[in-house]
Amino acid sequence: AFLLNVAKHIAFQQQVPVLILDTEMSTKEQQFRSLSILSGVPERQIKNGTYTSDSEWVRRVDEAVEIIERGLIIHKYYPDFTPEGVAALTRKYKYQYNIGCLIFDYIKLPDSDLQMIGNVKEYQALGYLCVALKNLAGQLQLPVITAAQIGRTGASKGRVTAAAFADSDRILRYANTLLGLSFKT
Helix, strand or coil, rough: CCCHHHHHHHHCCCCCEEEECCCCCCHHHHHHHEEEEEEEEHHHHHHHCCHHHHHHHHHHHHHHHHHHHHCCCCEEHHHHHHHHHHHHHHHHHHHHHCCCCEECCCCCCCCHHHHHCCCCCCCHHHHHHHHHHHHHHHHHHCCCCCCCCCHHHHHHHCCCHHHHHHHHHCCCHHHCCCCCCCCCC
């Protein structure tokens, strides 16, 4: 949801096309979420159509649809991604639509890779993915925004720190900027 809000701001307020490569949610699921974020109408009401019983909600959803049609967010569901495939799709949409940002949701290994990594440690494979994303950003002069889940040791502390994040698959060393979000205590 956070990354979708970032995409919404870039595409709709800044009028810059955004590519979202999503490893978990289908395009249809993201469309419902986008309408909800833009309209303020609960996602459940949009999914099941009960928002139509409230004329204010109908007006707000209609406005959200207009906003979506004016902006450009290209959403691709890509659960079995490869770094090479991410690069190829990003290049395609950079040249085809002049995207101004890639949002990759999120840093992990596809299930198919978990069985095939063999002698490579998981943190090494994740590091390779991070380096590939960073290289792609530099080659295309394109910001890449992504997310990663913090490791169990960091999550149990209740506060996100750089040290805890670095222990979580060593992603920190490849990030230019790190934003840690945690629940209020």
